[in-house]
Amino acid sequence: MPKNVLAPPRSPKSTNAPSLAEQTVVSEGPAPKPLREKSDPNQHDFDVCVIGGGPGGYVAAIRAAQYGLKTACVEKEFLGGTCLNWGCIPSKVMIAAIERLEHVRHADAMGVQLPGPPTFDFAKMMARKEKVVEAQRSGIGMLFKKNGIETIEGIASFLTPNTVEVVSGKERRKVSARNFIVATGSSVAKIPIPGLEGPNVWTSDDAVIATEAPKRMLILGGGAVGVEFAYVFSGAGTEVTVVEMMPNLVPTMDEDLGVELARLFKRRKIAVHLGSTLEKAHKGKNGWVCAIKTAEGRVEVEADVVLLGVGRKANTDKLNLERVGVKLHRRGIEVVNKKMQTHAPHIYAIGDVIGNIQLAHVASAEGLVVAANCAGQEMEMDYNAYPDVVYTIPELAATGLSEKGAREAGRDVVVGKFPYRPFGRSMAALEQEGFVKIVADREFGEVLGMHIIGAQASSLIHTGVAAIRLEATLDDMATIIFAHPSFGEVIGEAVHDALGHAIHKL
Numbered sequence: 001m002p003k004n005v006l007a008p009p010r011s012p013k014s015t016n017a018p019s020l021a022e023q024t025v026v027s028e029g030p031a032p033k034p035l036r037e038k039s040d041p042n043q044h045d046f047d048v049c050v051i052g053g054g055p056g057g058y059v060a061a062i063r064a065a066q067y068g069l070k071t072a073c074v075e076k077e078f079l080g081g082t083c084l085n086w087g088c089i090p091s092k093v094m095i096a097a098i099e100r101l102e103h104v105r106h107a108d109a110m111g112v113q114l115p116g117p118p119t120f121d122f123a124k125m126m127a128r129k130e131k132v133v134e135a136q137r138s139g140i141g142m143l144f145k146k147n148g149i150e151t152i153e154g155i156a157s158f159l160t161p162n163t164v165e166v167v168s169g170k171e172r173r174k175v176s177a178r179n180f181i182v183a184t185g186s187s188v189a190k191i192p193i194p195g196l197e198g199p200n201v202w203t204s205d206d207a208v209i210a211t212e213a214p215k216r217m218l219i220l221g222g223g224a225v226g227v228e229f230a231y232v233f234s235g236a237g238t239e240v241t242v243v244e245m246m247p248n249l250v251p252t253m254d255e256d257l258g259v260e261l262a263r264l265f266k267r268r269k270i271a272v273h274l275g276s277t278l279e280k281a282h283k284g285k286n287g288w289v290c291a292i293k294t295a296e297g298r299v300e301v302e303a304d305v306v307l308l309g310v311g312r313k314a315n316t317d318k319l320n321l322e323r324v325g326v327k328l329h330r331r332g333i334e335v336v337n338k339k340m341q342t343h344a345p346h347i348y349a350i351g352d353v354i355g356n357i358q359l360a361h362v363a364s365a366e367g368l369v370v371a372a373n374c375a376g377q378e379m380e381m382d383y384n385a386y387p388d389v390v391y392t393i394p395e396l397a398a399t400g401l402s403e404k405g406a407r408e409a410g411r412d413v414v415v416g417k418f419p420y421r422p423f424g425r426s427m428a429a430l431e432q433e434g435f436v437k438i439v440a441d442r443e444f445g446e447v448l449g450m451h452i453i454g455a456q457a458s459s460l461i462h463t464g465v466a467a468i469r470l471e472a473t474l475d476d477m478a479t480i481i482f483a484h485p486s487f488g489e490v491i492g493e494a495v496h497d498a499l500g501h502a503i504h505k506l
């Protein structure tokens with residue numbers, strides 16, 4: 001079994017909760033000492049000071065407070081960080097609007113009649129996005145209040161190993177703490193393309209505050225960010241071209257997913273150039289003229305907006321990390337162990353700033369681990385199985401090893417694959433695109449990876465996450481009874497396919 005990493009404490013505020021000293025600790029380290037012995041309020045303002053209020057930092061702060069630690073969170077801009085304000089949530093509001101629009105467009109096939117073709121109000125979608133973001137942001141503020149966390153506004157930088165200075169306008173405040181959690185995230189980094197400068201060169205930060213859909217857009221990068229915006233803007237009426245350097249879209253995922261997505265993009269009339277680079281651009285009479293080097297030669301594509309869907313850098317600049325012995329590697333802060341400690345053992349680092357897996361839920365999971373460690377629980381982060389999702393419609397989701405990754409790791413693998421198409425639920429819901437692919441060890445049947453493109457992939461993938469985490473085999477999975485009719489049945493049939501006896505295979 002994988003090591004337990006995320007056993008949550010029970011809130012000390014709940015009436016039935018045991019005291020911290022009474023809590024059962026599911027970890028392999030020494031039993032925790034009573035917390036109050038460890039903290040010395042005369043010496044430090046806080047037990048824990050979290051720097052950065054994104055999904056890594058805010059979750060770490062709440063969990064630290066749940067352990068009874070006196071906790072502060074310094075945030076220079078908005079609670080929720082990149083994810084809530086410029087990333088996960090704004091993009092998903094936009095995706096949800098386009099998905100709804102397309103459902104309405106195709107409603108006739110289901111017998112739903114409309115008086116005419118639906119119209120789409122881009123500005124209204126963006127106003128709703130703002131409301132959703134604000135509601136979520138104030139939700140975090142309320143959680144902080146409820147848990148007695150002090151929010152300190154401003155930019156933090158280390159003065160001494162146990163003190164940061166927080167600067168907000170003309171105000172300066174010194175904040176001392178026994179432990180620090182650096183969760184300062186990452187920011188867009190514009191990659192230089194000769195000639196491509198000035199207005200109408202967007203990053204994802206600009207795309208989520210767009211006021212209208214441009215007529216033509218070239219998106220550099222066919223990773224998660226690039227393809228999600230390709231889906232959104234093409235749905236809103238923009239003529240989209242995607243340029244991806246690797247031979248596949250979403251190149252970090254199993255290649256079958258990228259191939260299928262490219263096929264579906266073609267049907268949506270999104271032009272995709274794979275194995276291609278944007279060499280240079282210049283301003284022509286009708287917008288940007290982009291010179292693309294493809295595998296076959298060179299092509300020129302005109303666009304009103306170029307969206308740079310690649311390039312982020314860790315936010316380490318203003319922290320004065322060298323002063324306190326925290327070291328960096330090429331992509332961010334170096335953590336020296338699975339407890340997420342940096343070279344300065346009382347300073348932890350989590351999330352995008354460590355330049356590892358740049359996903360909100362991984363940052364939050366790391367936050368839970370470090371909060372536990374600040375409370376003396378000796379927890380370790382386990383990256384064995386986590387979901388990786390791309391929210392195009394249909395969605396893509398993956399966990400564990402890709403088929404190629406498993407083979408490269410020297411595993412003898414067996415693969416099962418099953419399409420959504422024949423299932424009753426898929427037909428009923430007009431959701432017949434896509435498939436589930438399962439990768440397992442041939443000898444022992446251990447599930448190594450699951451890869452899905454299709455309806456509800458972001459939810460279905462958790463079956464795969466659980467399977468890998470619990471070291472399930474194909475035989476174990478073949479005993480799961482999936483509801484009928486449901487998309488889960490596709491997983492069931494992919495498992496049976498790997499075992500050589502799928503029921504619905506012609």
Ligand code: FAD
Binds near residue numbers: 077186352353
């Ligand atoms: P961040 O969210 O970047 O938060 C860091 C915070 O620290 C910021 O609020 C910043 O203001 C603050 N800060 C920085 N320096 C200082 C300082 N010196 N003092 C005080 N405060 C400071 N991930 C997913 O899992 N799912 C998705 O669907 C998804 N979609 C995305 C879409 C887009 C367009 C983008 C750009 C990213 C997306 N991501 C997604 C990635 C996700 O946003 C990040 O992985 C996640 O936000 C990282 O969380 P974090 O807490 O490490 O950092």
